[in-house]
Amino acid sequence: MAAAREPRLLTVAAAQLGPVTSLDTPREEVLRRMTKLLDEAAEKKVRLVVFPELAFTTFFPGYVINDSEELASFFEPASPSDPYAIVRSPNAKPLVDKADELGIDISFGYGERWTAEGGKVTDYNTAIYYSAARKRCIAKYRKIHLPGRYEPDTRPGVTQQLEKRYFTPGDLGFQAFRVPGLVQGALKSGHVQGLPDPKDAEGRGDPILGMLICNDRRWAEGWRCYGLQGIELLLEGYNTTAFAPQYEGSNEEQEQEALFHHRLSCQAGSYQNACYSVHAGKAGTEDHGSLIAGSSIVDPNGHVIAESKTKGDELVFATLDLSKCLKGKERVFAFEKHRRVEHYSRLIDQVGTEEPALLSE
Ligand code: CDV
Numbered sequence: 001m002a003a004a005r006e007p008r009l010l011t012v013a014a015a016q017l018g019p020v021t022s023l024d025t026p027r028e029e030v031l032r033r034m035t036k037l038l039d040e041a042a043e044k045k046v047r048l049v050v051f052p053e054l055a056f057t058t059f060f061p062g063y064v065i066n067d068s069e070e071l072a073s074f075f076e077p078a079s080p081s082d083p084y085a086i087v088r089s090p091n092a093k094p095l096v097d098k099a100d101e102l103g104i105d106i107s108f109g110y111g112e113r114w115t116a117e118g119g120k121v122t123d124y125n126t127a128i129y130y131s132a133a134r135k136r137c138i139a140k141y142r143k144i145h146l147p148g149r150y151e152p153d154t155r156p157g158v159t160q161q162l163e164k165r166y167f168t169p170g171d172l173g174f175q176a177f178r179v180p181g182l183v184q185g186a187l188k189s190g191h192v193q194g195l196p197d198p199k200d201a202e203g204r205g206d207p208i209l210g211m212l213i214c215n216d217r218r219w220a221e222g223w224r225c226y227g228l229q230g231i232e233l234l235l236e237g238y239n240t241t242a243f244a245p246q247y248e249g250s251n252e253e254q255e256q257e258a259l260f261h262h263r264l265s266c267q268a269g270s271y272q273n274a275c276y277s278v279h280a281g282k283a284g285t286e287d288h289g290s291l292i293a294g295s296s297i298v299d300p301n302g303h304v305i306a307e308s309k310t311k312g313d314e315l316v317f318a319t320l321d322l323s324k325c326l327k328g329k330e331r332v333f334a335f336e337k338h339r340r341v342e343h344y345s346r347l348i349d350q351v352g353t354e355e356p357a358l359l360s361e
Contacts, residue, residue: 005323008183010207012233012320013046014280016295018312020058022287023070027091030056033313034108035098040315042102047182049099049315051108052282053125053143053214053237056091060111061163062288064152071166075113075123084128084137086110096130103132105179109213109237111166112142125167127211127237133181141211142170145219159244159289163215174225178206183322203326207232214238217265217279220272221347227273228336232325234269234277238262242290251290258292263304271302272335274328276320284311300325 015037020030034051041049054060057074065071076086087096092110099106112126125143130136146169148161180186186206192198210226210233217223217236226234240262243254262279270277276299283293295308297318306318329336 005203005326006185008186008204008207008322010048010182010233010320010322011044011046011317012048012276012278012297013041013044013050013315013317014278014295014297014306014308015041015049015051016280016293016308016310016312016314016316017052017055017282018310018314019284019286019291020056020282021285023058023060023063023065025058027056031091031094034095037313037315038095038098038102038104038106041104041317044315044317046104046315046317048105048107048179048278050235050278050280051106051237052280053109053127053239054111055108055237055282056110058286059239059282059288059291061148061166062160062286064160064162065166072113075111077113077115079115080117083140086112086128087130087137099130099132100135105132105182106130107211107235107237122168123166124170125163125213126170127213127235129177129179129209129211129235131179131181138179139175139177139209139211140172141175141213142172143167143213143216144170144174144222145215147215153246155246158246159241161241174210174212174222176208176210176226176229176231179209180206182207202230203232203323203329207322209233209235212236214240217269218261220269223269223273224335227275230329231273231275232322233320234273234275236266236277236279238279238281240281240292242292244289255290255292259294262292262294263296266296266298267302267304270298270300271328274300274325274335276300276322276325280316281308283308300328 060074107129109127112124114122127141128137129139131138146163148163150164187204243251281295293311297306306316308314
């Protein structure tokens with residue numbers, strides 16, 4: 001029998017937001033709602049709060065925005081000399097200040113307008129991780145699997161999804177990172193020399209985290225890239241359409257199906273990579289359409305251990321024992337040990353389907 005591991009406890013939360021109704025909903029109003037959720041998190045002794053994709057605004061890719069100045073107002077500037085400028089922007093600073101005051105780490109999504117050296121400007125759908133212990137951002141993720149269309153759907157009354165129009169696919173890959181200050185007694189690099197085998201350090205350092213944004217959670221490839229870095233906690237923010245007039249089924253049927261696929265992706269990803277995951281959605285009816293709720297926390301066995309009960313602002317929280325991630329990584333299914341990479345080339349070489357040849361009569 002495997003020896004019991006020391007518990008590595010961490011209380012985390014998904015901060016579900018209700019609708020941010022329109023393109024001109026004041027940012028201060030949204031920031032007030034978000035900081036209120038942080039206050040509630042502090043009361044519950046939460047150490048990390050995850051907010052949704054594009055958290056501070058309505059889901060603007062649901063609208064056709066032709067005015068470049070108006071579109072620019074949904075993006076936060078950044079550049080190699082100031083990659084995390086967002087934390088000083090009046091559109092986010094009150095939230096970061098509150099996180100600092102309460103000593104809570106936060107992760108949130110926003111539109112990022114990146115000006116590279118040489119002046120090239122690229123817009124990304126981005127999420128960052130802010131460490132209250134370090135008082136700075138320690139990780140950034142840019143959404144890789146962008147859904148939707150470039151050209152608006154011209155059929156009358158349809159719900160638009162224009163992420164391909166407004167964003168470029170992320171260029172940072174799936175880079176896991178360790179977070180300081182979240183679990184007690186974490187092993188540091190200086191301690192490894194004292195261990196009989198360096199492998200004994202596995203699962204005992206500061207927690208290993210990664211981020212995905214919305215549609216990314218449906219791709220097993222992203223989860224696996226993180227799984228192969230020993231991820232213990234995956235963070236994901238989303239804005240997922242509940243129903244749209246152009247799709248089949250009643251509104252109720254579509255919403256149930258959307259929730260089912262959301263849960264399926266989150267539970268399968270966590271189980272197959274033996275990690276916890278936190279999923280924070282923006283929910284309810286915004287001017288462009290309706291969004292599912294279902295903000296949740298999933299354990300390494302794929303069980304949903306906490307889930308939102310409303311479509312409004314709601315803190316969904318749970319205490320995790322990160323040592324439980326090791327069980328899935330050590331037992332017979334251990335996905336990372338028994339991989340047969342000689343058979344996986346299709347996974348990195350191919351986009352689209354290549355069916356087997358047709359049969360003869
Ligand atoms: N914002 C998203 O990425 N939405 C996608 C779908 C609904 C277009 C999602 O996977 O939830």
